[in-house]
Amino acid sequence: xxxxxxxxxxxxxxxxxxxxxxxxxxxxxxxxxxxxxxxxxxxxxxxxxxxxxxxxxxxxxxxxxxxxxxxxxxxxxxxxxxxxxxxxxxxxxxxxxxxxxxxxxxxxxxxxxxxxxxxxxxxxxxxxxxxxxxxxxxxxxxxxxxxxxxxxxxxxxxxxxxxxxxxxxxxxxxxxxxxxxxxxxxxxxxxxxxxxxxxxxxxxxxxxxxxxxxxxxxxxxxxxxxxxxxxxxxxxxxxxxxxxxxxxxxxxxxxxxxxxxxxx
Amino acid sequence: xxxxxxxxxxxxxxxxxxxxxxxxxxxxxxxxxxxxxxxxxxxxxxxxxxxxxxxxxxxxxxxxxxxxxxxxxxxxxxxxxxxxxxxxxxxxxxxxxxxxxxxxxxxxxxxxxxxxxxxxxxxxxxxxxxxxxxxxxxxx
Numbered sequence: 001x002x003x004x005x006x007x008x009x010x011x012x013x014x015x016x017x018x019x020x021x022x023x024x025x026x027x028x029x030x031x032x033x034x035x036x037x038x039x040x041x042x043x044x045x046x047x048x049x050x051x052x053x054x055x056x057x058x059x060x061x062x063x064x065x066x067x068x069x070x071x072x073x074x075x076x077x078x079x080x081x082x083x084x085x086x087x088x089x090x091x092x093x094x095x096x097x098x099x100x101x102x103x104x105x106x107x108x109x110x111x112x113x114x115x116x117x118x119x120x121x122x123x124x125x126x127x128x129x130x131x132x133x134x135x136x137x138x139x140x141x142x143x144x145x146x147x148x149x150x151x152x153x154x155x156x157x158x159x160x161x162x163x164x165x166x167x168x169x170x171x172x173x174x175x176x177x178x179x180x181x182x183x184x185x186x187x188x189x190x191x192x193x194x195x196x197x198x199x200x201x202x203x204x205x206x207x208x209x210x211x212x213x214x215x216x217x218x219x220x221x222x223x224x225x226x227x228x229x230x231x232x233x234x235x236x237x238x239x240x241x242x243x244x245x246x247x248x249x250x251x252x253x254x255x256x257x258x259x260x261x262x263x264x
Numbered sequence: 265x266x267x268x269x270x271x272x273x274x275x276x277x278x279x280x281x282x283x284x285x286x287x288x289x290x291x292x293x294x295x296x297x298x299x300x301x302x303x304x305x306x307x308x309x310x311x312x313x314x315x316x317x318x319x320x321x322x323x324x325x326x327x328x329x330x331x332x333x334x335x336x337x338x339x340x341x342x343x344x345x346x347x348x349x350x351x352x353x354x355x356x357x358x359x360x361x362x363x364x365x366x367x368x369x370x371x372x373x374x375x376x377x378x379x380x381x382x383x384x385x386x387x388x389x390x391x392x393x394x395x396x397x398x399x400x401x402x403x404x
Contacts, residue, residue, distance in 0.1 A: 043303060044305055044306055045299045045300060045306060048306060125287070128286070129285075129286075132283055132286070133281050133282065133283055134283055134284075134285055134286065136281070136282065137282040137283055137284070137285075138285070138296075140277060140282050141296065141297055141301075141345065141349060142297075142300075142301050142349075143296050143297065143300045143301065144300065147300065148296070148300060
């Protein structure tokens with residue numbers, strides 16, 4: 001009986017904890033969204049920080065990211081082409097490539113890449129700011145941390161993931177064309193026909209929304225996890241660990257929901 | 265000391281527990297205030313921040329980030345940030361905790377004696393450090 005009561009109590013505490021985290025994240029997002037719509041937010045300083053964030057998140061790693069996405073794209077295209085040839089399904093190779101790579105795998109890998117590189121950095125930085133009282137110092141000086149520190153990171157993260165996923169998708173399309181038809185324009189018509197068949201408005205809008213949600217997940221969750229950090233230095237790694245686990249589950253959840261909406 | 269932390273909005277504090285933003289230079293830390301509070305442009309905010317550092321006689325710390333500064337330089341950056349807030353009162357909270365590498369009553373006196381400095385700087389310190397201030401005043 002005691003065991004049952006303890007289990008229920010533990011489950012209740014976990015549920016309450018998840019609810020608190022979810023509520024905190026949602027409240028933070030609401031506050032950020034309202035500030036985003038406020039005209040006074042968009043001064044030179046905020047634009048400057050957003051541009052810096054996009055530079056650090058997307059431009060600085062562009063060569064590494066493009067190399068990584070091209071290698072993965074080339075491998076997947078080779079696997080799809082060879083399997084399609086084996087089963088006599090060559091006609092479907094380009095459609096399969098676009099669906100697997102451009103719509104699913106590359107946006108997912110982009111989100112993981114940004115989460116590991118920038119999400120973890122954001123989580124650590126915000127946790128350290130919290131522990132070192134830097135946020136209190138900004139509040140004392142009446143410098144709004146949401147406008148100066150957090151909102152530019154959210155906006156920069158979303159822009160970066162959308163742009164990088166788009167760039168990876170475009171380079172994969174080019175690679176797919178070259179792998180299937182070679183350096184000739186003979187395949188241009190069937191390839192663009194397949195593309196037009198796949199990329200209807202619903203799919204393009206869904207892809208954009210998915211990438212934006214990925215961008216939000218890899219910045220919003222680390223930010224809120226950092227802000228939850230108790231003011232003790234030894235809690236910083238714990239905060240990053242928790243934040244990155246939440247980011248991983250959020251990315252997987254977004255991908256699963258997107259697949260379910262498209263194919264079920 | 266909790267009383268110092270609870271001072272009103274009309275007080276600009278220089279305190280150990282109000283650090284600089286670690287990933288910004290001293291100049292950027294100071295320029296944040298005119299930039300976000302008074303909505304000046306970036307170049308004007310930077311000019312005002314540099315002017316305060318010049319007035320304090322420590323223009324050389326402008327490009328330094330918090331970890332690269334000595335305790336005295338860090339104190340000057342925090343003081344400049346408090347001065348640019350332009351609040352009616354300026355309180356230096358336990359300077360000994362921030363200025364452990366210099367004889368601090370004299371150091372603060374030198375900063376306050378700079379030509380462009382105005383207003384009253386209030387120092388909150390432990391009573392057992394009173395002698396340090398007395399010595400500084402006697403040596404003046």
